[in-house]
Amino acid sequence: MNRVSFRRTISTTTRGRGQQMDRVLSHLTLNTRQFHELTLRSRVILSQLPLSLTVLLILVGGLLFHPDLFASRSFMIGLWMQAALFALCLLVPWDRLPYVSFLVIPLLDFIPIGFMRYGAGTVITGVGLLAVFPIIWLAASGLYPRALLAAGFLASLAIVWVPVFVTDIEVTSQSLTQSFLLPFIMLAIGVTIRVMTSSMMAQQAEVEEKDRALRLLLEESARRERLLDTVVNSVDIGVTAVDEAGRTVLANRKLEQFRALAGGTRDTDEAALRIFQQDGETALPVTRRPTRRAAEGHVFSDYLLWWGERPGQRVLSTSSRLMTNQAGEREGSVVTFNDVTELVTALNAKDEFVATVSHELRTPLTAIRGYLELLLGTPDLDPEVASGLEVVSRNSERLHKLVVDLLSTAEGAPEIEPVPTDFSDLVGLRVASARQGNTNPLVRFEDLTDPGLVALCDASRIGQVLDNLLSNAIKYSPAGGSVTIRAREVGAEVECSVSDQGSGMSAEEQKGVFSKFFRTAGARNAAIPGVGLGLAISQAIVQRHGGSITCRSVMGEGSTFAFRLPIARADQVQELQTQGL
The missing domain is CATH 3.30.450.20 (PAS domain)
Structure with missing residues (x-):
């Protein structure tokens, strides 16, 4: 690995670890900049500065209170070496060197501390505690934890033992153990700082990971926001x-x-x-x-x-x-x-066309029906002529119903006059009429209407709905079966349903069953007469009453159409009974 690669690798792995120490040292910059934002040279200077300031304090105190201290050659050597190390921090271009090169400063700090401790003797006690500064620096750096802890311990031990071996002091167990507690205190401090640093680095790593995840989420959110903005501004609605x-x-x-x-x-x-x-x-x-x-x-x-x-x-x-x-x-x-302006315009034009055509058809159709009644009322008609006139009459009635439906559709929402109505009696009348006009002998009628039902409705309009549903039930039951009519009270409404056992509809066909001019594929294939307006008209009438109409159907099993109307109040029912009397 070349020097640049090594430097980048070490920088990447240790820069995050040093961020916790940055927080401690940032106050030295008066919080104008974060410690980790400084150059490596500035960080080395600030890391060495606490020890240098403490040594300066000892120097001032010695000058004021212990001038004889400066007679010690060892103490002066320690002072000059400490000054030289601080100058080294100032002059060396640390940013151009491998990142770990700064560790030489805290390691060398033990040497002037040893000289100063020996030179101070008993004049100033506790000088050896200055070793805590390089110990903290080494432990908090996050680099080579075991090796640096061991180096700090051995350096602290050397501060205590080297003077014993290089001077004329007799080497005894007492001289060796006299200050033996110092290196162990330094080791304990180093281990404590290391454990705290590791915990803080783990927390920092977790925070940085969450920060990265948050940035990714923000970027994804911004991307989706741009996508949403592009989409909503691209659509034509x-x-x-x-x-x-x-x-x-x-x-x-x-x-x-x-x-x-x-x-x-x-x-x-x-x-x-x-x-x-x-x-x-x-x-x-x-x-x-x-x-x-x-x-x-x-x-x-x-x-x-x-x-x-x-x-x-x-x-x-x-x-x-x-x-x-x-x-x-x-x-x-x-x-x-x-x-939808164009669509509404087209629908209005269609309705106007339908209304115009229907009106034009109604006039000659009325004349045809009138003359048919006169001809059918003529006595002694030839049987063949009478039979032909009956065919013409049936088709004219069918054409008349078609014209009426077209006009109802073109006129829009139907006008209604809801009054309390004996709904049970109304259903009975419409079922009887359907039986009388039924042309399919295979169809049977079953009336399961509850007696005494009173609905608030327009009898003629709801009669039209019943006629449409019964007529459809007959037409779509070519193979016969029963047509069942049920009417009952459900909550505050009257519910009426018409069920058949005819061909039924698919789920897709049921979605458009109440649309104008809608006809199922089965009806078209079987040539069942009709133009698909009856259910649309029935829905409009029911909705004008404030009710609802639904359809349930199964292919091959039949269909059930149900509608609900408001029930009449008790006082309205009493009024209806009074009028009946």
């Missing part, structure tokens, strides 16, 4: 995120464009934006605005709003989803804004 208090924590550029359309900026409160209801003129109440609803914890989809004023008004479809933390608690919501 407005996106905003709000916390549980309703404060905006994220908003993309597309949303800023929508806000500008509504007369606001990024920082404009949503309540000040020009947002309108379906007519494009009535301002949307603040409590029904999307971000406000999302902040309150509402979840919604395809919530249509009209942004801005005409002629530049746009229709936005808004949706909201909750954000939860790891504990599953709500910590905000994400709201999306999608421009």
Whole structure:
């Protein structure tokens, strides 16, 4: 290994260990810089400085109180050697030498300490304790712990024993053990410092490892934040995120464009934006605005709003989803804004076209049905003519129902007048009508309606729902089976279900069963008549009543359609009974 590589290796392994000692010595720089941030020369000087200052203190004390001390040649040699070592710390370019080269200073410190101890004699006691400074330096360096502890012990022992052997003092057991405690004290101090340093270095290593992990996490978090920012600003929909208090924590550029359309900026409160209801003129109440609803914890989809004023008004479809933390608690919501102006325009154009065509068909169809009634009422008709007229009548009725459905769809939300209604009686009437008009002799009807049910509904509209469900149950049961009607009270609602044993639907088909003009593949293949409007109309009617309608189906086993309506209050039921009397 060359000198540079050796230096880098030692520097890498020991620089972290020396950081604990840095904390102790940083105060020597008046905390203007951390000790480990200094050059190696500065660190060597500061590490030697405590011993040099202590020697200087001894020198001043000797001059003031013990001038005879300077008559000792050994003491003076120790002083000059100590000064030379400090000068060496100042002059040597330690940064250019191998990192471990600085250890020569604490090792050489034992020599002047030995001279000073011997020279001080009994004039100044305790000079040998100066060995604690190089001992601490060696133990805290973190380098070669066993070797340096042994070197410190032997150097301290040499301070005590060398004068015994090189002078005229008689070598006895008493002279050898007189100050034998000093090297063991130095060893104990060195071991203690070493143990503390090792513990601190282990803690430092753990802290540094956590610091590295934290930096990696911060870098990964920053990378994900940049990715999120890029994604949300690349999509063609407005996106905003709000916390549980309703404060905006994220908003993309597309949303800023929508806000500008509504007369606001990024920082404009949503309540000040020009947002309108379906007519494009009535301002949307603040409590029904999307971000406000999302902040309150509402979840919604395809919530249509009209942004801005005409002629530049746009229709936005808004949706909201909750954000939860790891504990599953709500910590905000994400709201999306999608421009569906063209789609809404196309749907309106389609509805206008359907309404126009339906009106145009209705006029001649009314004339056809009227003349058919006159012809069928003519006596002594030829049987073949009568049979033909019956076929024409049935098809005209079918065409009339189709026109009525198309008009209902084009007119939008149906108008209803809910009143307390004897729901059990209504179901019975519609089942009887279905039995009478049933053209499939293989289908049986089973009415399991509980008596005495009173719902708050529009009888004619709910009758239309029942007719649609019963008609579908018959049409989609070509192989026969039973059609079961159940009605019962469930909580504060009346639940009615119509079940058949027909062909059923797949899970994917069930998702679109209430869509306009939706028909299953089985219905198309079997040429079952219909255009797919009955269930859409039924859903609109039930929802206008404040109720709900659902579908459960299994392929090859049949389907069950169930809807719920509000139950009438007791006073309303009493009023209905009174009217019945």
